[in-house]
Structures are given as structure tokens and as C-alpha cells.
Amino acid sequence: MISRIFFKNSILRVIAIVIFLCGTAVAAESVDSSMTFRDVTDETGITFRHFDGSSGNYYLIESVASGLALFDYDNDGDTDIYFLNGAAMKGTKYKVPPRNALYRNDGNFKFTDVTKQSGLGDTGFGLGVTVGDIDNDGDLDLYLNNYGPNVLFSNNGDGTFTDITKKAGVGNGDYVGAGACFLDMDKDGDLDLYVSRYVIFSYEKHIQGNIGGFPTYTFPTIYPFSSDSLYRNNGDGTFTDVSKASGIAKQQNSGMGVICADYDNDGDTDIFVANDLMEDYLLRNDGKGNFEQVGLMSGIAYDLRGKGLASMGVDCADYDNDGLLDFYVTSYSDESAILHRNIGDGLFEDATFAAGAGSGTYNSVTWGTGFVDFDNDGDRDIFVATGDIRPSFDRTYAARNEVLMNTGDGKFVNITERCGDGLKVKRSSRGANFADLDNDGDIDVVILNSRERPTILRNDSVNNNHWIQIRLKGVKTNRNAVGARVKVVCGDLVQIDEVHSGRSYQGHHGFTLHFGLGGHKKVDRIEVSWIGGGVDTVTDIEPDKSITIVEGVGIEK
């Protein structure tokens, strides 16, 4: 009898265990990763290698290099890649000085090095870059925010560029550069320029740190800070430094990533500056190009605990589709990257923990980032480029990048493990920017790795979701519609986005806006609010294609 009960119980026990295991497996599968990234770097023909100028002396500047830009330099309809490079610091010698590199997209993930013929092989110490059409002539110009003199390259429209820094007056002295953005701050139809600066570095003040038995870089706060710069476009190829008049020069900060966006939906472009080890700045525009720093009052300056994070990169988008732009800021190790949820009235809350948006970002330094709808399901996921600045006992210099999937209910799940071989690559990444490199309707990733070759990730996600890509052409307003707001309506799915120049970690991408539409087979309405105030609406658009909307005209035929 006893043995029978025992036997019976054993069977019941086994059944229970099997049911439990099945249940666990089902539960684990219920959050479905629908993203796959393949590392296609070796197939692209890209041979660029990044140098940080290091000599073993641990000069701070080395650790923060560099960003990259994704833009269509030759107006042929696909996105090209521009990598920044470092330069020799004291004690380092290179036989051939490192230089920036431009790769032309030839389609099908094949790229050709066109640096020499384009004239973009700058050999300054490249830290930040942004892109915009400063003269509204229909091609994209480039601004480099270097350690040392900055450079403005004007696009000649034939695949070559000319250095017009001196004439334009935007050399910005001999500072340590960081992020930069073009924006139309005064809504006059041309692009002005915001230039962030990191610290006032000097070899005399340099100290090599040592933490836990490992040599390391010292804190940026041992160096003095300076104020960022703002240049007004005069419309004649020259710029005027309006840093003081605009209120920008009131603050002195340790700027890194920058993004310009209309966070308060008042129709003008504001500026967010990610600062290293101090409060982040939110510079509110009064609509005329005068700025007030409202980071603290808006709730975006610090994390929930009041800590000024070592902020690095930044992106903004409406991750919860409530019509307000939210911000995601990357930071140092042993602190989470932070999600600032826009709650309206110009206020933000730290939603990192409630949304699970810090997952996987605590153990390494985080850099480039983007709100991107990788699986075209109608909400923005998050990509985070990671990499330490030094090896230590528990960590290595190289690290794995992270992907957080938006579950559609205001939360994120870290799905890095299930994203394919592309997310198994371990490097010390810095810049990360996003574009549909093969024009197949999903967004791919380009990552600049410190001291290494870059990583190119092809988005191979398989799903039945629809999408639409929108390019804007300003007529009265600036040519690439920087600052314009787009609303895409598909039934009950309403999404917004904005055209930004300069984002992520001191880099640029995104003149083509990409919207995942989920299962929606038609776009009911697209509304474009141009930065000058006009609104264009187009209706009933077939999905799964790229369209261009011209200001005052509608869809370009």
C-alpha cells in the first residue's frame, strides 16, 4: 500500500515537474524576440580602423573617441557612412596619421572608400560630427567637432567637399569637442549650429589614475569646464557667435552627446546636452533663439536619486506613443542608462526602473544609443553601444552591445541574447547610428569601436509587419526639414517623430524618418508640421515604401 502511494506520488511528482518545466518554457517564449542582427562587417569592404591616439599615459580624451555620421552625401538615395578617427596624443607616433573616412554605399551592403576624392579625410582628433544643409542648396554639409580646431565642410554637390571653416567663422577655438547639432533656432529657414565642448584638457593637469590595481583615466572634473557655443546662420555662408546673447554662455559644462528637439511641443527647437558627471542641460527655446536652462526644474537634470550621471550619448523619441518626446541617456558603468519619460507640461519623470529600460546597461560604460523600431511593430526599441574605457578585475575593455525590445505597454525587455550573432560581437564601442543601409524596410546599425574596426549589423528580422519611410523637403524652411514634426496615423496607432541633426553619441543619423506600422496595411494620414509653422497633410498611403513630402506640395512624384 505504502509503496503504491509512493509510486503513485512519484508519477504525480514527475508529471508536476514536466508540467512546470513546460510552463516555464512557454513563459520564457511568451516574450518573443523578433529581432535578428547579423554581423556583416567583413562583407562590406569597409577597412576603416579607429585609433584613439593612446600612448599608455591614459589621457582622458582618448577614452571618449569617437562618433560617426550616417547620411546621403551624394544624393543617390542610399545612406553613406562617415567615421571619425583620433589623432596622436603626446607620446604617440603614427607612420601614417589616422584620418576620418567616408564610405560610399554601393548597395547590397557593399561600400567603397571615397575619402580621398571627397576631401573628407580630416586628420584632426575627431570626437563629434553633425550633418545639415547649411546653404539650402540640396546637398548635405558636415561639421566636425574636434579636439583642436573644428572644421565645416561644404558639399560641392559633385561628391567633393570644401573646407569653409574660416569663412564661416565656426572654428570654435582650440577646445575638446563633443556633440554638435544643426537646428533652426529662430525659424528663419536656415540652420544654426550648436557646438558642445567637453573639458579644457591640458597635459599639465593630467593625472593617471589607478583603481583596484588597474591604471585608469582620471575624472573629467579635475579639468575646468567651458561654455558651449551657439552660432547663428547669417544666410550668406557665414555664422555669428551668439553664445552670450542667446544665454548659452551662462553655463559652464562638460558636454558630450547633444540632441535638439521640441520637447514641450511649442513649435520651436530646444536643446538637450548630456553632461559628464554633472546635471544634464535642457535649454528651452523662447522661439527666437534665446535659451533658458531648465534641466533641474523639468526633472531631467539628475536621476531619481539626485545623481548627476556621467552622461554620454542621447536620443529622443516617443517610446510610449503618447505624443511627447522622451529622452534616453547613456552613462558610466555602475549606473544605469536613464529613460526620462515626458509627462507633459515640460516635465519629465525617471521611468528607467518602472519601464525596465536600464536592463543590461549597469555593468559597462554605455555610449551610442537610439530609439529605433527594429521589428516594425509600431513602437521604438532601444539600442545601446557599450564598452569600457579600461580593463578591470571584473570587466574587460570589450563588451557586448545591448538591445531592449519595447513590449508595447511602456516597458522594455532585454533580448540581446536572442538577437543573433551580431549581438555576440564584443568590442569597446563608442558611436552607434542607425539607418536602412540596404533600403529593405528595416533599420541597420553602424557601430564605431574604439581602437578597432567598426561593426556593421544587418537587420535580418523576419516578420510580417509593415513600414513607411519619409523624407522631407523644406521649401520655405530648411531643406532637410530639421526640426519638423511628423505624425503618422494608422487606425489607432498614432506615432510621432522629428527630424534631428546630431544625436546618439556625438554622431548623426535620421534624415529619413522610419515608422514601423505593425499589421496595418495602410497609412491613414501623415501630418508634417514644418519648423516655420505650416502643416501639410497627406492621406491614404500604401505602406512598405519610401516617400518624400515636399513642403506646401505633398508627396513628391
Added chain:
Amino acid sequence: MKKSFFILVLMLAAVILCTAIIIFRPAKPLDNSSLPFEGTAQQQAAGFLQEQLSETIEQLLKDFPGDEEITQLAARFHNQLNRPYKAMALLEQGLKYHPKSFNLCNMMGDTAFKKGEYDKAVTYWTRALKITPREIKLHEKIADALILSGEYNEAATRLEVKIKLLSPSGRSYYLLGQAYFQLKEYEKAKQSYQKAKEFNPENIKIDLGLGRVYVRLKKPEKAKYFMDLYRAHKDDEIHQAQTGKATIFFDTSLVDLNASSQTLSKLCVEAYRRYESEKKPNAASQILRKCEDIFQKTIEIVPKNSNLCHDLAFLYIAIGSKADGDNVAKAVAALQRAIELNPESSYYKELLDGLKNKEKK
């Protein structure tokens, strides 16, 4: 024939000689002459000591697997050196042997929290609280971790109960303010921060909390007042750093060195006692000699570090004069050296006087 016999004998002799050399060779002394660490003498000493201590810990945990005291000391050492994963692995091992150890659970919670693993921290602190319910501060730690996990309601409930039934404190009220703020219950958040301020008027984080609450309550002037207080403090921190007045740990080697030295001393005493209680006098002597040797080698690298001499003296004092020679005399010598290096320390002098008196008696 003779020739090949001679060669065979020669070969045999060579084999015997080699075997004898291998068997009877003296124990390899610790060698710090070719340190793998670059940097200043202090950084080298810290590196050397850390490496030796790590090896000693491994050895002791093999001899005394799961030992609570040794595990704690080892985990603390790894935590001090910012090696939380190593610390967590040791604690996990220790908890297999001592599942009801408050200290191990508590330390595990602390370490997990430090690494941003808030769920794990809550689990282990809750376990510690079950073992020792009188440790009411654990409620605050758990609430803090709950807030950082986005579990604001649970945190608020726990803190309300703790404040009403156990004991109110500034930290409890501050955390309650944080939880209510995230729950958008701004009046309650304000009241909690105000209570916290009564306990800790100097805590500037409460000022930030109040500033944030007043923003949400649409009282901009009050908000600005508190925000300005917070910003002034933060600006001052940066100014102190930029003018070289702040203590920035850009070089932790001295802190690391001192922490490692203290751990080595305590660990050696614990190990010595255990070997003795297990009637293994040779092993006890060996560990003492090994630690002595590590101390001496480290002192050779940084001869002016008085802490090392003090920790060596502590080791001798704690073990006392037993079969291992005159440890009291050795302790006196080490303390005298510490006093030579740091004549200002009244603590060293008192310790030395006490030791001499004990010796006389």
C-alpha cells in the same frame, strides 16, 4: 659492454640526482623582484598584496570550505576592491553551508545592490530579515531596492508599516517621499520629505526631493528655493574637484593596500585558530609563516607604510606566543617600527604600552 654499462650507471645517477633535487628543493620563496604591476611603489605593493591575498583566500577556502568567517572576510576584501561578482560567488558558496547566516545574506544583499541587481538584493535582505527580525534597518534597504526596481507601491507600504510599528527615521521618510513621488502622490511625498528634513536637516537630497515635489504641485518659487540649494551644493562639489580641494579617488592604491593588509592579518588569525582547533599545528605554522612573508615582502616595496607594520603586529598579538616563537616580541618590534614611521599616532603608542605591560605581567 663496459662502456654501455658506464653510460647506464651515469644515466641512473642523473635521474636519481634530478629526483632528489625535485624532492628536497627548498620551498620557493615569494618573489617580488619581477612584479607584473606597473606604476608607483604603492600601486605595485597594492597589486602584489592583492594577488597574494587572493591566492591565500583560495587556499583557505579549499581547507575550510564554506567557513562563515573566512567567507565574510574574503567577500569583504573583494567588495573593497570592486570585485562584486567574485564576492557574490564566495557568498553563494558560503550560504550553501550556512543557509541561515544573517551576515552572509546581508552581505549578499549589499553586494547585489551595489551591482544594480535589485531583485536579488531584495531576496537576500528579506532572507536576512527572517533570520534576524530585529534588524529593522533592513526594511529601509529593501524599500530602497524596491524603488529601484520600480515597485513603488510595495516600497511605500513597507515603509509606512516600518515607520508606524517599528521606528521612524529620516531615511525611512526620505525613501517614502521617493516612493510617493514616483506614484504621483505629491502631497504625501511632500509630507514625507518634510518629516525626513526634521530628522536630517542637512541632507541635501531631501532638498532636491522637496524641489521636485513643489514643481509638480505648481509652486515654482518654493521649488526654485530648494532646487537652488541642491544645485549650489553640486556646483560646490565640482568646484572643489576642479581646484584640487576635493578628495577624488583617482588612485585607490593606498586604500586598497590598507584594506588588503587588514584583511590578510584578520584572515591569517582566523585560519591559524582553525588549524589549531583541528590539531594541525604544522598547517597553522605554515599559514603564519606565509602571511608573515607576504607582509615582509610588501613592506620591502613600501617601507614607509605604518599600517602594514600595525597589521603585522595585530597578527602577532592575536595569535599570541605559542609554539611559533615569541610573537609578542615580534609584535613589539613591528609596533615600534609603525611608531617610527608615524610618530603622531597615539593609538600605536597605547597599543605598544599595553603590550609591554602585558609582557611584564
